[in-house]
Amino acid sequence: MAKQFSSYKNPSLAVDLVVFGYHQQELSVLLLNRKDEPFKNGWTLPGGFLQMEETLLEVCTRILKTKLGIDKLYLEQLYTFDEPGRDPRGRVISVAYYALINPHRLAVVAGSMANDVQWFPVEKVPRLGFDHKRIFGQALQRLKSKILYHPVGFELLDDTFTMTELHELYETILGIAIDRRNFRRKILDSEYIVATGTKREGLKNRHPDLYRFNKHLKQNNFQLNIPS
Template sequence: MAEHIMEDLSIDCVIFGFTDELKVLLVKHGEGISKGKWALPGGWITYEESLDAAANRILYLLTGVNNLFLEQLKAFGSVDRFPTKRVVTVGYYTLIKDTDYDVVAGYTASDVQWFSLNEVPELPYDHDEILTYALDQLKSRVKQEPIGFNLLPEKFTLLQLQNLYESILQIKLDKPNFRRKILGMKLIVDLGEKQNNVSHRAAKLYKFDQEVYQALKEHKFVLDL
């Protein structure tokens, strides 16, 4: 770890995970003024590294999660956001399939866990604000980019796709209306196959059409759900 730490500039990461529901990755502080509290993975940057490098280093040290594409949110700089001194933090976020990663607490974290969004404990500092802002950004992006399709199996059902959108948008969608809009955009292709080995009525399987998405993206489409 680099020696020269900037103790007035920090990084906080919002790592959303999805398998069957939307979750967020939190660490329990093992030391310092917030010892014992669950918080977003974060820490100080150093003079020798870029913001992006700092975000990846801090996330890896605290959680064991590495090699993620982290998108910068914005700077959070309320005067009283940190109790002992003036600290500005730069937020980052991403969305991953949580079952693809093994999380291991390290550095100053005594524990690390995935939390459902409706079970997030009280967070220190302004981490609730950062989490809310990141979720709003995610909701906006999912209507303009197929950022969640990589979280689904290569072949998926419309119900699985609807569950993904409902989890991210935090709303209940009308099933016929959702299917009509998704199919109308031609973003997915009917594979002419159905689920195997299911106890209920087998549903049709679809795949994501990357070429159609690229064409829609040029016209800055918005999925109105």
């Protein structure tokens, strides 16, 4: 590990991941408890160094797979952080990605996750090592703005979901109240989601309609305005 920082003239390149999960009206982020210095026993974003001949996305999937036991999910490059001093070990430039995952799907592999990996509600994120607080904040900001015009939030829900679940997801992520009926009209008009025609099983009388993301949507015509 320390080898990475010995005598190279080029800064090291790392990848940091902000993994968001949503469950029960709570947006959480996946943090890692470090076993090594620096920031030993402190919380940080999961991350890793880039190996030669490896793409940044490959680093992401490698980290997700080996450190978190996660297979595949929505990934998007966020920003590249390069403040000198952001890593006490030396000059490390980090390309940050953010990811969205439905913790339901994660449940299967949850057992394989070391107990040094933990979900934290976004309003209860502890002090983070490196400049990870800043990276996290920027990722959250990006998610908030992206959800307004892109169906990114669906990655956080099951394949099928009720209107109420989608509505609550938006309210939770944005941290605001959104009129239920106006939200419904807007999201249905946009055709971002389609009714499945079925009702959810298991309930006594299976009431609420189920929807799924419309994969065949030609183009983005969704624009949720933030009530001021």
